[in-house]
Amino acid sequence: MAGLSFLSLKDSFLLAGGTWRQVVRMLVSLIGSGVVAHLVHLQEPVWALITSVVVITQSRMTQTLSTGQDQVVGTLIGASAGISAIAMEQWLYWPTDVVFWVMLMPVAVLAAARPKMRVAVITLMVVLLFPGNGAPFARPFDRIASIMIGVVVSFVVSFFVLRNGARREVLRNSAVLLRRLSDLLQLALHQHPDNDAVSAIDDACRALLQDLNDGVKEAEVEHPGSLARHDPLVLRLPGLLRRLRADAIFIARAAVEGEAASTGHPLRSEREVLQHVLGLIADRCDQAASRSRRHPLPDDGVEDVLAQLPQPGTHWTPVMHFALGLLHTDLTVVIRNVWADGRTDEGASSLGEAHATVPTST
Missing domain, CATH: 1.20.58 (Methane Monooxygenase Hydroxylase; Chain G, domain 1)
Structure with missing residues (x-):
């Protein structure tokens, strides 16, 4: 019984250690993303924080790399759709509702075929439906910068801070x-x-x-x-x-x-x-x-x-x-x-x- 109790305590300690290690890594990633986003004066630094949480919470390095890649690719697709939509608004004078649905359909089909690309839909909605204070075409690039900051900081933290081993x-x-x-x-x-x-x-x-x-x-x-x-x-x-x-x-x-x-x-x-x-x-x-x-x-x-x-x-x-x-x-x-x-x-x-x-x- 004593041996079994010792093994149970050991397993509990290892599990708790892994949990605390993940908490520390997440905090470091959040702080790092926030500091970098503040230094580059992003309009919406919250997206850098959200991305860092999504990427750093993966339990394995391979999952972190895969998730980060999906975030970057999906954001680029959504931002490209957003830039096209803004161009239709600015130069063709199409109503925002019409532009949104025209650009949403292909992006939604992509997200349905590849669920990991659903961040493209979110990016399109943020770029088109939630205007910022700057120039219209600055919003997609601001979002891309936010995602890249969150991904890069998460990669750095994954490699150098309390790595799982x-x-x-x-x-x-x-x-x-x-x-x-x-x-x-x-x-x-x-x-x-x-x-x-x-x-x-x-x-x-x-x-x-x-x-x-x-x-x-x-x-x-x-x-x-x-x-x-x-x-x-x-x-x-x-x-x-x-x-x-x-x-x-x-x-x-x-x-x-x-x-x-x-x-x-x-x-x-x-x-x-x-x-x-x-x-x-x-x-x-x-x-x-x-x-x-x-x-x-x-x-x-x-x-x-x-x-x-x-x-x-x-x-x-x-x-x-x-x-x-x-x-x-x-x-x-x-x-x-x-x-x-x-x-x-x-x-x-x-x-x-x-x-x-x-x-x-x-």
């Missing part, structure tokens, strides 16, 4: 996934495994694999073009753990189809060994997540961990012998990579699998 996220998710795989194998290595329970755990494993892929993409944004050199373990982990998940599902299928029925007592021994080894790897990932990449953990003890993986004996059926052999081989590669922080030739082929699509069926 993709490496830490990938390693922690890897530890959680390893423990889920341990649970899956604990269920699978029985004479009569519960197929529904195995499928439920596998659903969680596939979701975690997707989180790992997202984390690697985030890490590539933080270290463009250099992740394989600076942090190879983060780049390899999704591919390595995807293999472990496939091995575990292979074993579960074999067990469900009766391949474990003739194994007897070795089932318990195999379950205990795998639970212990997977737990050691997960603990190692948790420890690595708490340290800087510049201060890796010592790589001693790897041979002791590898020695705990027994070779499948003759008491296993041929299918289960093959399945466990695959699992032990892939576990060996994972162990060597985790203890060497990815700086080993074993598992290098998993680099090409880092962004592969997670299978949707078991």
